[in-house]
Amino acid sequence: MNSTQPGEERQGFWTRPGVRRAARFAVVAVIALVFIFENTATTTVRLLVPEVSMPLWGALLIAWALGLLAGTISVRRRR
Structure with missing residues (x-):
């Protein structure tokens, strides 16, 4: 039950x-x-305008998520 054709190598x-x-x-x-x-x-x-006091991990997590979103949008637009 091999899905490869004769002469084809399976890719690792x-x-x-x-x-x-x-x-x-x-x-x-x-x-x-x-x-x-x-x-x-x-x-x-x-x-x-407002200043918010929050844990640094929260600010970093928001920045990381926004970066992922921007990267995803830019990659999808290129296709």
Whole structure:
């Protein structure tokens, strides 16, 4: 029950481009999240007019999520 045609080689799991891209993203995401949640000090963030006092990990997490959103939108527009 082999899905490859005669003469074709099966591609290894880690050699697939999608798997390699997802693995790289996962490693960077884990490192970023560890960095974010290690920063527990309280900081003041200026949101246009008001100043908000919040934990630094919260501000970093918001910035990271906005960066992911911007990256996703820009990649989808390129296609």
